Amino acid sequence: MLLFAISYLAGVLTILSPCILPVLPFVFSRAGTSFLRGILPMLAGMALTFALVATLAAVGGSWVVTANEIGRALAVVVLAVLGLSLLSPVVATTVAAPFVALGMRLSPDRETGEVNIGGSLLLGVATGLLWAPCAGPVLGLVLTGAALNGANGQTTLLLAAYATGAATSLALAVLAGGRVLALMKRSLGIGERVRQALGVAVLAGVVAIAFGFDTGALARLSYASTAGIEQSLLQRLGASPPGGQEGRLASEDATAPGYRSILPVEGTLPALDGATTWLNSAPLSASSLRGKVVLVDFWTYSCINCIRTLPYLRAWAEKYREQGLVIIGVHSPEFAFEKKLDNVKAAVDRFGITYPVAVDNDFRIWRAFRNNYWPALYFVDAEGRIRHHQFGEGSYERSEQAIRELLAEAAGGRPAHEEDVTPHASAAEAAPDLAALRSGETYLGYAQATGFTSPQGLGTDQRRDYTIGDLALNTWGLSGTWTTASDHARAEAPDAALAYRFEARDLHLVLGPAPDDGRPVRFRVTLDGDPPGADHGADTDADGYGVISDTRLYQLVRQSGAVRGRRFEIRFLAPGANAYAFTFG
Incomplete structure (x- = not known):
C-alpha cells in the first residue's frame, strides 16, 4: 500500500516539473467548463491512457515503441486541430471535414460554451499519449521495476496511481485557472481573445512536442527540478525491502546441543x-542443494558495488566450502552488453570466480526471488529456507556470522570462534573511501542522464557537435562529435572528449568499443588539465593513457593523497568508444 501512496504523491509533484509544460495548454483549454463534463473526463482519459501506454512500455518490444510513436503523432495532429479551432473559426471550417468534426468535438460549443463528455475524454486520451514519454524519475523507477520483475497488475496500478496524482494536481490548477478566466470574461469582456490566446498556447505546445522538445530539454529539466524532491519523498516514506525483516544474529555463546540459529525464516x-x-558448474536446482548452506549473490559485472563485494564472496567460498557452503552467483544484466555470454565469461575469469554462476539474462531467477537490488545476497539454510539477506555492499561481518550460524545449525554444533575473512582487494575491488565521497553514480544515456551541462543540450539518438563549457561539482559535458543513445553516449570522431567535475578518491567509467567492429580505442585521461601522475587508476598509466579493449568498468582515477574536487577529462584518440556510466569510490 505504501508503494501506491508514494506513486500517487510522486504524481502530484509532476506539476512542479517543466516536463508537464507542453501538456498544460491542452489541459487549460478546458478551464471554465463544467467539471463533470469537461475537466473530469479529460483528466480521466489522460490518466487511463498514460497508465496503458506506460504499461505497454514496461512490457517492452519494438512494436510497442512504434505504436506509441504512431499514437503520439496522431495526438499531435488532433491537438493541432484543437489549437486551430480555438484560434480561428474560419481556419477551423476550412480544414478537411473529418478533422474539423474532431477538432470541434474537442472544443467547447462556441454559442453555449457547453462541452461534450466524449470530446473531453478524447482530448484526455490524446494528452495522455503526449505525456507518457515525458514523465519523471519515479516513472522510470516503476518501469525499471516492471522490466526486471515482469509486467503484472501491480505495475499497471502503480502507474495508474502515479497518473491519478498528476491528474489531481492538474485538476486543482484547472479549477483555479477557470475562476481566473471567468473573472477576466466578466470584468474585461475579452472572452474571444482569451480563447485565441489558448489556441496560440496549444499550437506552441504542439510545435514543442513535434520537435521533441518535450522529451528532450524539458525531460532533462524534469530530472534536475524534481528528482531531489521525489528521492527525498522515497527516502522518507520508503518501504521495507522485499524478503522480510532484517535477520537478527545470535551471539556466539548462544549455543547448546541441537543448536538452532534465531535467524528468522524469510521464505x-x-x-x-x-x-x-x-x-x-552443471545446472543446479533447489532440490539438489538440500543439505547445503547456500549463499545466492545477484550481481552484474559492470556494477561497482558488486565488484567490491566479490573479494568477500571468493574468500567465503574458499574458507567454508569444506563445511558445506555453496555460493551461487546469479548474473542479471543491467546493460545490453552484459547479456553477451562471452562478456560474462571474460568477467568471471577476470575476477577469479570459481563458484557456480547462473546467467540470468531473462531475469527469471531475479523475479523468482522478487529481487530489486545489485548486489543482493540471500542466505539459505540446509532445509532450503531463506534465513538472512543483505542488500548492497557492506555488513560483511554480519553476513559471515550468518554463514557460520547456518553451517553450525546444519551440523548440529555451535558456531565456531573464528576470525572474519580479510580479503586482499585492489583496483576497483577495494572498499570505497566513504568519508571523502561527494559524487554519485551518473548515467550518460539520455534515458537516465543527470547533471549534463553542455550548452547544446543532450541529443536523443542524434549525431551532434558539443562543447563542454563550465562545470560545477557533479556536472559533466561533451566536446567534439557524439551520438547519445538511451543508455550510452558514443564518440563519433577522433578527439571527442568527456569531462566531469567530481570529488571522490576513485573515478570509474563503464566503457566499451563499438559493438559492430570491436576495435580497441585508445584514450587519454587528464586531471585539472594535467596527466594524472600518481593519481592514475588501474586502467591508466601515469601519463593518463589507456585502451578500451572490451566493454566493462574501467578504473581511471585513484587519488593517492588527500581527496579533493577535480576536473576529470577523457579524450578518445579514435572514434567508436561507448561510455555508459560513472561510478565513484
Whole structure:
C-alpha cells in the first residue's frame, strides 16, 4: 500500500516539473467548463491512457515503441486541430471535414460554451499519449521495476496511481485557472481573445512536442527540478525491502546441543531453472542443494558495488566450502552488453570466480526471488529456507556470522570462534573511501542522464557537435562529435572528449568499443588539465593513457593523497568508444 501512496504523491509533484509544460495548454483549454463534463473526463482519459501506454512500455518490444510513436503523432495532429479551432473559426471550417468534426468535438460549443463528455475524454486520451514519454524519475523507477520483475497488475496500478496524482494536481490548477478566466470574461469582456490566446498556447505546445522538445530539454529539466524532491519523498516514506525483516544474529555463546540459529525464516529458495546457461558448474536446482548452506549473490559485472563485494564472496567460498557452503552467483544484466555470454565469461575469469554462476539474462531467477537490488545476497539454510539477506555492499561481518550460524545449525554444533575473512582487494575491488565521497553514480544515456551541462543540450539518438563549457561539482559535458543513445553516449570522431567535475578518491567509467567492429580505442585521461601522475587508476598509466579493449568498468582515477574536487577529462584518440556510466569510490 505504501508503494501506491508514494506513486500517487510522486504524481502530484509532476506539476512542479517543466516536463508537464507542453501538456498544460491542452489541459487549460478546458478551464471554465463544467467539471463533470469537461475537466473530469479529460483528466480521466489522460490518466487511463498514460497508465496503458506506460504499461505497454514496461512490457517492452519494438512494436510497442512504434505504436506509441504512431499514437503520439496522431495526438499531435488532433491537438493541432484543437489549437486551430480555438484560434480561428474560419481556419477551423476550412480544414478537411473529418478533422474539423474532431477538432470541434474537442472544443467547447462556441454559442453555449457547453462541452461534450466524449470530446473531453478524447482530448484526455490524446494528452495522455503526449505525456507518457515525458514523465519523471519515479516513472522510470516503476518501469525499471516492471522490466526486471515482469509486467503484472501491480505495475499497471502503480502507474495508474502515479497518473491519478498528476491528474489531481492538474485538476486543482484547472479549477483555479477557470475562476481566473471567468473573472477576466466578466470584468474585461475579452472572452474571444482569451480563447485565441489558448489556441496560440496549444499550437506552441504542439510545435514543442513535434520537435521533441518535450522529451528532450524539458525531460532533462524534469530530472534536475524534481528528482531531489521525489528521492527525498522515497527516502522518507520508503518501504521495507522485499524478503522480510532484517535477520537478527545470535551471539556466539548462544549455543547448546541441537543448536538452532534465531535467524528468522524469510521464505523458501525458489527453483533455479530459469538460467539461460551455467558457468563453472552443471545446472543446479533447489532440490539438489538440500543439505547445503547456500549463499545466492545477484550481481552484474559492470556494477561497482558488486565488484567490491566479490573479494568477500571468493574468500567465503574458499574458507567454508569444506563445511558445506555453496555460493551461487546469479548474473542479471543491467546493460545490453552484459547479456553477451562471452562478456560474462571474460568477467568471471577476470575476477577469479570459481563458484557456480547462473546467467540470468531473462531475469527469471531475479523475479523468482522478487529481487530489486545489485548486489543482493540471500542466505539459505540446509532445509532450503531463506534465513538472512543483505542488500548492497557492506555488513560483511554480519553476513559471515550468518554463514557460520547456518553451517553450525546444519551440523548440529555451535558456531565456531573464528576470525572474519580479510580479503586482499585492489583496483576497483577495494572498499570505497566513504568519508571523502561527494559524487554519485551518473548515467550518460539520455534515458537516465543527470547533471549534463553542455550548452547544446543532450541529443536523443542524434549525431551532434558539443562543447563542454563550465562545470560545477557533479556536472559533466561533451566536446567534439557524439551520438547519445538511451543508455550510452558514443564518440563519433577522433578527439571527442568527456569531462566531469567530481570529488571522490576513485573515478570509474563503464566503457566499451563499438559493438559492430570491436576495435580497441585508445584514450587519454587528464586531471585539472594535467596527466594524472600518481593519481592514475588501474586502467591508466601515469601519463593518463589507456585502451578500451572490451566493454566493462574501467578504473581511471585513484587519488593517492588527500581527496579533493577535480576536473576529470577523457579524450578518445579514435572514434567508436561507448561510455555508459560513472561510478565513484
